[in-house]
Amino acid sequence: MSFNLVTCGFAPAGYRPGVTFVSPLMHPTTFVFPPTTLWSTRTSRFIEDRSGGRTTSVTLELLEGSLCVYHRRMTEDEYNIIPVCTSAKKLPWSNFIHVLKVLMLADRQERQSNIDEAFAILDQQTKLTSGSNTNIPDGLISSDEFRAFLSIICPQAYIDVCVRLADTNRSGQIDRSEFTRMIRSGLSRDIVCGLI
Numbered sequence: 001m002s003f004n005l006v007t008c009g010f011a012p013a014g015y016r017p018g019v020t021f022v023s024p025l026m027h028p029t030t031f032v033f034p035p036t037t038l039w040s041t042r043t044s045r046f047i048e049d050r051s052g053g054r055t056t057s058v059t060l061e062l063l064e065g066s067l068c069v070y071h072r073r074m075t076e077d078e079y080n081i082i083p084v085c086t087s088a089k090k091l092p093w094s095n096f097i098h099v100l101k102v103l104m105l106a107d108r109q110e111r112q113s114n115i116d117e118a119f120a121i122l123d124q125q126t127k128l129t130s131g132s133n134t135n136i137p138d139g140l141i142s143s144d145e146f147r148a149f150l151s152i153i154c155p156q157a158y159i160d161v162c163v164r165l166a167d168t169n170r171s172g173q174i175d176r177s178e179f180t181r182m183i184r185s186g187l188s189r190d191i192v193c194g195l196i
């Protein structure tokens, strides 16, 4: 059984997955994040085309049973010309596909070390440590940091939705445990494909 924004009280009746939100999401007080792998029963594919020892394009697919409900191919050249409007920097292509792979393969195929690496890539804005000039990552992914990645690949309206669903302690940012749960549940995969 798939997670559903309407039955969980986030979206108004009549909302259909893949349709851009026209009004703010609701935030039901009774919502409990679905346990691991219960976000949806979809499966995903992540295919890399390599040339000269580097990845030149990636293909993403999302399947419901044997039915392909999402298909997208992106080349490095296409990636390089897509603008991002956020205070965080656009990721290098190699970092982008690393994060994309982790978020797409989601619940079954990724080690915790892969998830930690993706978190470190996204957590790029820093804070000053007291008494020193050293900048260190703050251990939280802000909306702007997530936007540097998500605005490349998924509908704009989904970025706020993603942060809102993942941020279960309502701090306004995503911590490491929230990030891990978002991926392992399959939420990140469905967000990337714009199909929640």
Ligand SMILES: [Ca+2]
Pocket (backbone or CB within 6 Å): 123, 124, 125, 126, 137, 138, 139, 140, 141, 142, 145
């Ligand atoms: Ca951060």
